[in-house]
Amino acid sequence: MTMKKRNGKYNLKRRMLKIEECDFHRLLDLSLKAKYGGNPEHKRNPGDFNLDPPSRPRPGKSLCDSVKVFTRKEALILLRKGIKNGLVSERFIGEWPKNVWSVMDDGTPLEAQYESGNQGVYHGYPLPTEDPFCEEVIKQWRIRSELAKS
Numbered sequence: 001m002t003m004k005k006r007n008g009k010y011n012l013k014r015r016m017l018k019i020e021e022c023d024f025h026r027l028l029d030l031s032l033k034a035k036y037g038g039n040p041e042h043k044r045n046p047g048d049f050n051l052d053p054p055s056r057p058r059p060g061k062s063l064c065d066s067v068k069v070f071t072r073k074e075a076l077i078l079l080r081k082g083i084k085n086g087l088v089s090e091r092f093i094g095e096w097p098k099n100v101w102s103v104m105d106d107g108t109p110l111e112a113q114y115e116s117g118n119q120g121v122y123h124g125y126p127l128p129t130e131d132p133f134c135e136e137v138i139k140q141w142r143i144r145s146e147l148a149k150s
Contacts (some may be wrong), residue, residue: 010128010130010131010132010133011133012132014089014099014133015084015089015090015091015126016087016088016089016090016101016136016140017088017089017090017097018090019086019129019143019144019147021090022086022088022144022147024084024086024147024148026150027083027084027085027086027088027148028084028148030083030084030095030096030120031079031080031081031084032080032097033120034076034079034080034100034108034120034121034122035076035120035121035122036072036075036076036079036112036122036123036124037115037121037122037123069110069124074126077150078102078104078110079100079102079112079122079124080103080123082100082101082110082112083097083100084104084148085102085144085145085147086099086140086142086144086147086148087100087101087102087137087140087141087144088100093114093116093120096114096119098113098114099111099112099113100112100122100124101127101137101140102124102141102143103137103138105139107138108126109124109126109127109134109137109138109141110124110125110126110127111124111126111127111133111137112124113124118147121143
């Protein structure tokens, strides 16, 4: 299932924080405080997310089930890796990046959005392969994963 395009196109306003602006030590600390909430619109199988309602897949939304993310623990690990590796948006809400991107071991790119009003809580979903931002996420994942290690 593919994600619905906004006004006929994907959100082209998304911008990743520039590498030179990434403070990897601060991002590591932030990643340890991040939480994963989830969203029933991105779930067919509710797994252990304890959502209310448990699932409510919406037409046009990409589903976590399609990439086999079924547990909150797995989603949280992916979210934290994205923050730690500096795949965060240039837009912040307080100390929290508006968006975080991550890549699964099989190369699937993911996007998470900050849930406003919830300190450090995100929900995520796989990026549709047609989304032009996919290539940038994969490219930056390779580059920034190495930088975050140093």
